[in-house]
Amino acid sequence: xxxxxxxxxxxxxxxxxxxxxxxxxxxxxxxxxxxxxxxxxxxxxxxxxxxxxxxxxxxxxxxxxxxxxxxxxxxxxxxxxxxxxxxxxxxxxxxxxxxxxxxxxxxxxxxxxxxxxxxxxxxxxxxxxxxxxxxxxxxxxxxxxxxxxxxxxxxxxxxxxxxxxxxxxxxxxxxxxxxxxxxxxxxxxxxxxxxxxxxxxxxxxxxxxxxxxx
Amino acid sequence: xxxxxxxxxxxxxxxxxxxxxxxxxxxxxxxxxxxxxxxxxxxxxxxxxxxxxxxxxxxxxxxxxxxxxxxxxxxxxxxxxxxxxxxxxxxxxxxxxxxxxxxxxxxxxxxxxxxxxxxxxxxxxxxxxxxxxxxxxxxxxxxxxxxxxxxxxxxxxxxxxxxxxxxxxxxxxxxxxxxxxxxxxxxxxxxxxxxxxxxxxxxxxxxxxxxxxx
DNA sequence: TAGATTGTTAATCGATTAACAATC
DNA sequence: TAGATTGTTAATCGATTAACAATC
Numbered sequence: 001x002x003x004x005x006x007x008x009x010x011x012x013x014x015x016x017x018x019x020x021x022x023x024x025x026x027x028x029x030x031x032x033x034x035x036x037x038x039x040x041x042x043x044x045x046x047x048x049x050x051x052x053x054x055x056x057x058x059x060x061x062x063x064x065x066x067x068x069x070x071x072x073x074x075x076x077x078x079x080x081x082x083x084x085x086x087x088x089x090x091x092x093x094x095x096x097x098x099x100x101x102x103x104x105x106x107x108x109x110x111x112x113x114x115x116x117x118x119x120x121x122x123x124x125x126x127x128x129x130x131x132x133x134x135x136x137x138x139x140x141x142x143x144x145x146x147x148x149x150x151x152x153x154x155x156x157x158x159x160x161x162x163x164x165x166x167x168x169x170x171x172x173x174x175x176x177x178x179x180x181x182x183x184x185x186x187x188x189x190x191x192x193x194x195x196x197x198x199x200x201x202x203x204x205x206x207x208x209x210x211x212x213x214x
Numbered sequence: 215x216x217x218x219x220x221x222x223x224x225x226x227x228x229x230x231x232x233x234x235x236x237x238x239x240x241x242x243x244x245x246x247x248x249x250x251x252x253x254x255x256x257x258x259x260x261x262x263x264x265x266x267x268x269x270x271x272x273x274x275x276x277x278x279x280x281x282x283x284x285x286x287x288x289x290x291x292x293x294x295x296x297x298x299x300x301x302x303x304x305x306x307x308x309x310x311x312x313x314x315x316x317x318x319x320x321x322x323x324x325x326x327x328x329x330x331x332x333x334x335x336x337x338x339x340x341x342x343x344x345x346x347x348x349x350x351x352x353x354x355x356x357x358x359x360x361x362x363x364x365x366x367x368x369x370x371x372x373x374x375x376x377x378x379x380x381x382x383x384x385x386x387x388x389x390x391x392x393x394x395x396x397x398x399x400x401x402x403x404x405x406x407x408x409x410x411x412x413x414x415x416x417x418x419x420x421x422x423x424x425x426x427x428x
Numbered sequence: 429t430a431g432a433t434t435g436t437t438a439a440t441c442g443a444t445t446a447a448c449a450a451t452c
Numbered sequence: 453t454a455g456a457t458t459g460t461t462a463a464t465c466g467a468t469t470a471a472c473a474a475t476c
Contacts, residue, residue, distance in 0.1 A: 208392075209292070265468080275475085
């Protein structure tokens, strides 16, 4: 599939829409949804919902709305969630271990959740061979080989801040094309590798701002 | 302090700037930084750095730049990070426990990090009384009392998706004014309570989009 | 003084919202 | 047919960038 230059603001909303549709599909109460209703549930205006979807095709019927199952399946195609995506996690401290557990559980419980952590790495020699959720903790030296073998496309970084850039470099060198960073530092990546970040301390500091006065 | 309607886009960048300044202050190699250099390290254009800061005052000197220590201390005031902020965490599963550990460590190691988890809650009776990182796990019934006693202003939600809204409601009722949500659902809050979210699955789904073709 | 860099205004760019013809 | 809702274009709104006078 190929659409030219969709803005990131649009791409960020697609998973929100998908989540609403997943929920509705599960309950099977209705077959149809309007842009108004979908927008309300996703926290987005109705015009924006229609505009976002229109970038990718015509999925609705005038006067009727969108068929939930159909739109859901189209969104899964658009987001590239049809095939399983393999993920490597670097840094099996308590946060890394928790995310692994959390992800595995979601993967097992939700048949349509295709994002799966399949390999764990840690630089601490003491941990090598240890198992978490059935996965062995491997040395960083194995990264290249495992990424190739398991067709890993994404890496999650849960190492301390000081080691995050090194971990990112190793992932990039191994051929990963997306990185989700939990470490509280900015990491630099070449243009062809995409970055997502989940930086709790930035979010908390932002909240602190809004707690002032009033 | 009171500035009228600063856009959220601006507020989100302030912690990035602060992080750069913290780092520079630690190494003590230079006393001054230009908007160009600060922007480069934070991943933001120089004009935008100056414009962002100018919302709050005049912190630089023409021809010279910004004094690192001074700007850092001003940003800490602006972001409301001077006083300690107490945080309650709801849902002490592996993720909640990991975040507690992670936060406590940061709090202990970094003298200027003032965000501190001081109370843990879980709805599972089995866990009550159990200790994590020196904090007892409490029943939700205690929330109101503890929030008041400990002057808790922010709540972190790490319960399963199905219980996230209930947890949020309880936090709001207890008087919390900011919530950081890790559960993969949208939660609704009254206008006076601010929301931050760290939703790993949304980020991974977004990455999946960018992994397509090329 | 000459060079550098701020604070700020004006210009540009991009994203959201409003409006409406098409049509189910 | 009448009512509803899409897809899309035009209008608005907001955020970023460029430019430059002020001044250290």
